[in-house]
Amino acid sequence: MTQSTATAAPLKAKRSNPRQMGTAIGYAVLAATLVALVLFLVLPVSTILYKAFRAQGHFSLDYFRLLFANDLQTTAIYNSLLIGVAATLLCTVLSLPLAVINARYEFPGKKLLTGLLLTPMVMPPFVGAIGFQRFFARRGSVNLLLLKLGLIDSPIEWLEGGRVFWAVVALEVLHLYPIVYLNLTAALANIDPSLEEMATTLGVPRWRQFKDIVWPLARSGYFAGAIIVFIWALTDLGTPLLVGFQETMPVRIFNMITDVNENPVGYALVCLVILITFAVYLLAKTSTRGKSYDMMSRGHVSSAVKKISAVSAAPFYLLLVATIAAALLPHISVLITSLSSKWFMTVLPEQYTLDYYKQILHTDLPLIGIKNSLLFSGSSMLIDLLLGAMIAYVVVRKLIPFAGLLDALTMVPLALPGIVLAFGYVTTYTNTILDPFTNPTALLIIAYAVRRLPYMVRSAAAGLAQTSIALEEAAATFGASRFYTLRTITVPLVSANLIAGCLLCFAYAMLDVSDSLILAMKDRYYPLTKAIYALFLEQGSGEFVASALGVVGMALLTVCILGASLMLGKKMGELFRSG
Amino acid sequence: MEVTFDHVSKKYGDVLAVEDLNLKIAEGSLHFLLGPSGCGKTTTLRLLAGLESTTSGRILFGGKDVTSLPAAERGIGMVFQNYALWPHMTVAKNIDYGLGLKRLSRVQREQRLQEALELTQLTRLADRLPGQLSGGQQQRVALARALAIRPTVLLLDEPLSNLDAQLRLEMRDNISRIHRQTKITTVYVTHDQKEALSMGTEVSVLRAGRLIQSAPPRQLYHHPETPFIARFIGETNLVHATYRGDDDGHHLFECGFGHLLTKRPKQVLSPGQAVTLSFRPETISVQVDGAARPSVNPLRLVLEHLTYLGESEQLALRTSDQQILRANIFNPPEHDLQEGTVVVCNVDPEHILVLPVEHDLSSGT
Numbered sequence: 001m002t003q004s005t006a007t008a009a010p011l012k013a014k015r016s017n018p019r020q021m022g023t024a025i026g027y028a029v030l031a032a033t034l035v036a037l038v039l040f041l042v043l044p045v046s047t048i049l050y051k052a053f054r055a056q057g058h059f060s061l062d063y064f065r066l067l068f069a070n071d072l073q074t075t076a077i078y079n080s081l082l083i084g085v086a087a088t089l090l091c092t093v094l095s096l097p098l099a100v101i102n103a104r105y106e107f108p109g110k111k112l113l114t115g116l117l118l119t120p121m122v123m124p125p126f127v128g129a130i131g132f133q134r135f136f137a138r139r140g141s142v143n144l145l146l147l148k149l150g151l152i153d154s155p156i157e158w159l160e161g162g163r164v165f166w167a168v169v170a171l172e173v174l175h176l177y178p179i180v181y182l183n184l185t186a187a188l189a190n191i192d193p194s195l196e197e198m199a200t201t202l203g204v205p206r207w208r209q210f211k212d213i214v215w216p217l218a219r220s221g222y223f224a225g226a227i228i229v230f231i232w233a234l235t236d237l238g239t240p241l242l243v244g245f246q247e248t249m250p251v252r253i254f255n256m257i258t259d260v261n262e263n264p265v266g267y268a269l270v271c272l273v274i275l276i277t278f279a280v281y282l283l284a285k286t287s288t289r290g291k292s293y294d295m296m297s298r299g300h301v302s303s304a305v306k307k308i309s310a311v312s313a314a315p316f317y318l319l320l321v322a323t324i325a326a327a328l329l330p331h332i333s334v335l336i337t338s339l340s341s342k343w344f345m346t347v348l349p350e351q352y353t354l355d356y357y358k359q360i361l362h363t364d365l366p367l368i369g370i371k372n373s374l375l376f377s378g379s380s381m382l383i384d385l386l387l388g389a390m391i392a393y394v395v396v397r398k399l400i401p402f403a404g405l406l407d408a409l410t411m412v413p414l415a416l417p418g419i420v421l422a423f424g425y426v427t428t429y430t431n432t433i434l435d436p437f438t439n440p441t442a443l444l445i446i447a448y449a450v451r452r453l454p455y456m457v458r459s460a461a462a463g464l465a466q467t468s469i470a471l472e473e474a475a476a477t478f479g480a481s482r483f484y485t486l487r488t489i490t491v492p493l494v495s496a497n498l499i500a501g502c503l504l505c506f507a508y509a510m511l512d513v514s515d516s517l518i519l520a521m522k523d524r525y526y527p528l529t530k531a532i533y534a535l536f537l538e539q540g541s542g543e544f545v546a547s548a549l550g551v552v553g554m555a556l557l558t559v560c561i562l563g564a565s566l567m568l569g570k571k572m573g574e575l576f577r578s579g
Numbered sequence: 580m581e582v583t584f585d586h587v588s589k590k591y592g593d594v595l596a597v598e599d600l601n602l603k604i605a606e607g608s609l610h611f612l613l614g615p616s617g618c619g620k621t622t623t624l625r626l627l628a629g630l631e632s633t634t635s636g637r638i639l640f641g642g643k644d645v646t647s648l649p650a651a652e653r654g655i656g657m658v659f660q661n662y663a664l665w666p667h668m669t670v671a672k673n674i675d676y677g678l679g680l681k682r683l684s685r686v687q688r689e690q691r692l693q694e695a696l697e698l699t700q701l702t703r704l705a706d707r708l709p710g711q712l713s714g715g716q717q718q719r720v721a722l723a724r725a726l727a728i729r730p731t732v733l734l735l736d737e738p739l740s741n742l743d744a745q746l747r748l749e750m751r752d753n754i755s756r757i758h759r760q761t762k763i764t765t766v767y768v769t770h771d772q773k774e775a776l777s778m779g780t781e782v783s784v785l786r787a788g789r790l791i792q793s794a795p796p797r798q799l800y801h802h803p804e805t806p807f808i809a810r811f812i813g814e815t816n817l818v819h820a821t822y823r824g825d826d827d828g829h830h831l832f833e834c835g836f837g838h839l840l841t842k843r844p845k846q847v848l849s850p851g852q853a854v855t856l857s858f859r860p861e862t863i864s865v866q867v868d869g870a871a872r873p874s875v876n877p878l879r880l881v882l883e884h885l886t887y888l889g890e891s892e893q894l895a896l897r898t899s900d901q902q903i904l905r906a907n908i909f910n911p912p913e914h915d916l917q918e919g920t921v922v923v924c925n926v927d928p929e930h931i932l933v934l935p936v937e938h939d940l941s942s943g944t
Contacts (some may be wrong), residue, residue: 194663197630202677202728203651212676217669 019484026399029390030406036387037409041416041448044424045274051264051427052271064267073252073269080249081166081276084234087172091180091229094223097319099184106305107313113320118178118565120327122132123557124511125175126238126529127550130543131333131534132171133159133243137284141333145347164245171243172233174327179232180225187221188214223284227416231277235417237527238524239511242536249273250419250514257426257518268424274416281415331554338547356548357539366549368524369531376441376527377509380448384505387449388456389498393490395457396464407457414454420512426520440519447519448509456501463497464490468519500567507560510555528553580654580764581606582627582732587636589622590659596622597855598788600636604781611775612768614785614938620768623785624734627766634832636868654832656730656763660737664709666857671705674724681728695727698714698757698769715746719935722754726761739774751778770813772942776800784808806937809857816863817906819936822848828877829928833855835900839926840875843935855934862930863906865894866923867914874925880904882922887911896924 048449055062065374102114135141136158142157159167193215199209237250245251249269256266310317333463338356340349360366388410393405394400413421424435424442436443467490475485491498516527535546589597597619604610611618625631629637629650637646645653665673678688696702699719709717718738725733725875738754739747756780758765769775776796782808783793792804803809806817818910820832820839827874829840831853839856848854880896883903894906906924916922 191646192663194659195665198657198659198663198665198724199676201632201650201655203680204676213665250823298767427652458828 022399022449023396025390025482026394026403029387029394030400031123033387033391033406033410034469036450037412040425040446041412041421043095044110044428045416047428048267048270048274048420048424052141052267055264063264064272066265067268067272070265072247073265076247076249076252077269077272079247079406080234082249083169083240084230085166085174085205086169087176087211088180088226088230090173091177092226094177094323095181095184095190098177098181098323099188101320102181103188104184104306105313105316106307107316108310109317111319113324114259115328115565116438116555117181118322119333119558120175121178121561122333123328124238124513124529124555125171126234126513127334127554128175128330129171129239129242129531129534130550131335131337132167132330134337135329136167139345141347144345148347157164159243162245168240168245168248169233171239171330172236172260174330175239176229177323177327179228182188183221183225184218191217205286205481208508213529219409223287227280227284229279230306231415231422233416234276235273235514237418237419237517238533241517243268253419253423254518260520267427267516271419273420277415277417277420296515303484312330312360323357334547334550336555337410337544338551340544343414356544357552359545360548360552363524365523365531365543366545369526369549370552372520373436373510373528374528376444376448377506379445380452381502381506381508383449384443384456385498385502388453388501388505389460391453392457392460392464393486396461399471407461410457411454413451416451417510418451419518421451422515422518425515429488439522440521440525442516444519444525447515448512449505451512451515452505452508455504459501459504460494463494496567500564503560503564507557507564511557581639582641582764582766583637583639584623585637585639587626587638588621588634589619589626589631590634594910595788595941597626600790602783602790604764606764607762608780609755609765609767609778609936611782612766612778612785613772613775613811614770616770617787618785619783619788620770621736624736624766624768627653628734637703642669654731655734656728656732657734658721658736658738659719659735662709662717662741664717664720664724668707669706669708670701670712670720670723673709673720677724677728681884690726691729695723697698698726698760699723699753700884705836714742715750718742718750719753726757726763730763733761733763735765735767737768737770739771740769747774754778760822764884776812782922783862784811798863803857803932803934806855806934809932811936813859814905815857815859818858818902818904819858820854822850822852822854823851830933832933835884835902836898837878839931840928841931841933842928848933853936855936857932857934858926858930860893860907861909862927863896863904864925864927865906865908865916866925867908867912867916875928876926876931878926879921880926882916882918886919887917894922896922897922 052063053061054058100116102110133140137143138155138157140158142158143152146152147155157163195213195217196209199213204212225271235250237254239250240246240251241254246255249272253266253269255264256269310527336349337343337352339352341351341353341355343349343449360370376432391406392409395403423568425434425447429443430437431434434442471489471493472485475489476482510531512527513529516529517533520526520530523534532546532549532553535549538545584600586599586600587600600623608676612623614620622631626633629645629648629652637644639645640653657705665676668676670774671692675688675692678691683691693702696705699722701716701719704712704716704720709720712720718741722738722881728829735754739750742750751774754767757921767775767779776799779796781793781795781797782792784799786807792799792808794802799808803812809815810817816833818839821835823831823833824836825831826840828843830843830848832839832841841856878898882894883897884895886893890910892908892911894908896904896906898904
């Protein structure tokens, strides 16, 4: 590397040394990232911590005392933790066989089915909850169907009492299992099949092979996904809010936001979420420390994938189709709701209509929501593209010492729950130029950008890592400057990854729930998701228009994600890892 | 343990990976399965190991049919091409893991572990993780792990292919030594003919799923049964020729650049029959001093190219019908042979092999 720059130097003596130039770029990007992260990550979080531990001008644990003295709050904390644990466990149970099937077997239609398995990830559980609720209402389709079949005598209250807890868990699991599934599949596929074959020749039973060999090697991959699932389920605001499960931490926080200055217990609650998140990451990191092993594959690796016929794959089809159907059920129910015209006391609507879609175009709120979301998401995507691509370049090409630190820094937002960040923005930037109560546009764009930055960095880094530095050096030997090389060689080569990153950032910003719900306080600044929520709360046809708007959002998201996965291929799974 | 393949075939879908294999592997031998990639040698080994099931035929271990026996009950020890070391277990744990499944006392287990470590000179490295070892050390761990369970048959799948040239030579000696010490029947898969020739007690050459010839190294080199083997084991000149009959105790063959006389071959030939003649580069003698000597097969060839290698010289010689023959001169005397000039050569009839015609001579090497 140094050789090539040395030979290039005499050719263009006047031009500054490319190596120094690279270092300069490196530090500039580092500085920009640091400023952005300090202002919009560190500051909000530390403000919360500061306020949570400070009463009457000095350090105090009063708010925590108040928090834990309140039964309503402790129940909410307990419920949320339980949702997190239950969702993670169920995701694991569901994903393990799916991952084994994907990593170890080849059968007709596998590509399509395993692809469809990922669809719930791109469907916001928040929207699915609307349809889910209709299906499981007292006079909803499920009860009516069961009554009709004579399986029950009186309707079951699915969404009352303890059952609402399981409704939330079910929705979380159906939304989040792909994250565990993707990570497990990658971990399993990474294990050289000869490691198990060797054990087979020694007579090690299958279950012991799994326990002694497969699991230790797949563990860190599994944890990387499981942590994200736990944190997401723990801090998801949209689902419990729409299903009407008030006794959860995120909903409590959401309700406290408007009067946080009168009731500082909110700080303590958010602080608790931060502590739990931090603790879980720490726990996972220590339990997998030094436990990540490079597979020492050398030369020829025999394929682990076993080809089986469609007939012998029958149980696999059953499991895959059942999972996909269950995962899509909430979304199908949203679709049906949005199309239904007469739907009263029947399993499925008696008549269908496109009226609610027409209403979207003729009502203010949905149009404002779509317009705002396009603007906010688009802007945040551009910020991510610029910053993320630069960060990835600096990190992958190691332009500065401690490039790994920069990488770690940009991954922090992935770990930080959206609800914490939004809450922090409100407390930090109220009564400043960015005050969300007057105009949340800037903060919403920033919140979207900060939280999706990791996707962009990962996506761009994946592309850059595959693009040999020799290609850039070759250009440098002809006297091309670093910027010229970037523009003509590097960017074109990683464009697919950049576009994929953009699509992901855009799509996830479009359907962001916690930031949107918390930061947008006035009608005219409502993004799509808050508009859906507001419509859902409206009497009359609100629920139906909300469903229609939800379907529009899902369609948008699907197109973006499909595009991204086409461009990223198998690399897609790497975006949803915590470590 | 004597190993027998009895009409064994293996099909993957429509692809025949191993076709009607009949082979006896003698007890205590170091038997090589040699062939170019894709010839079915690794599949054959995996059939032996029980990692693949046969499509038809039987596999016998010392007279006992093991065809349907699972891998664990065959008493084999296997070394995989990529070693397949468990990266999360230390060297000792890797070796001990298999022992833990045998009915052994704690003392026996420890003893077997130490034995295996000593045999492969790994005692010092027992507490390391595989990731902390060099390629050669990893290879030895794989060997120790396979040996520790005291297999009746040891299976090695290209064990040296991931090592650099120097280490490969060392490990050849190592494996030969261990084989001499343990006398375990060993089946060794490789595509490297030098490995097979230098180490094997017997070598089976496979091509496209079929066994072509099975013989001790010397016999394989000096008496290959097909042109493919002649080319695959060492270097040779292959010449299409037609049998023209007897001439003064020799067989007379007509080829594109004249006539060649050979010693009487084993097989019975009829005049007009097409054959392939094979003679090694070192069997062509080149007259460097220009003095005419009587010879049986004098050839006037154009010296196309000469490569000087110190202890030897390699010559590329062009025949009148534009074929290139290769000749090696060992300990070459001083001479002034010029490229582009005609040189007089001689091929000793003793060393010309008469082989059947093989279709598609160019492929499979």
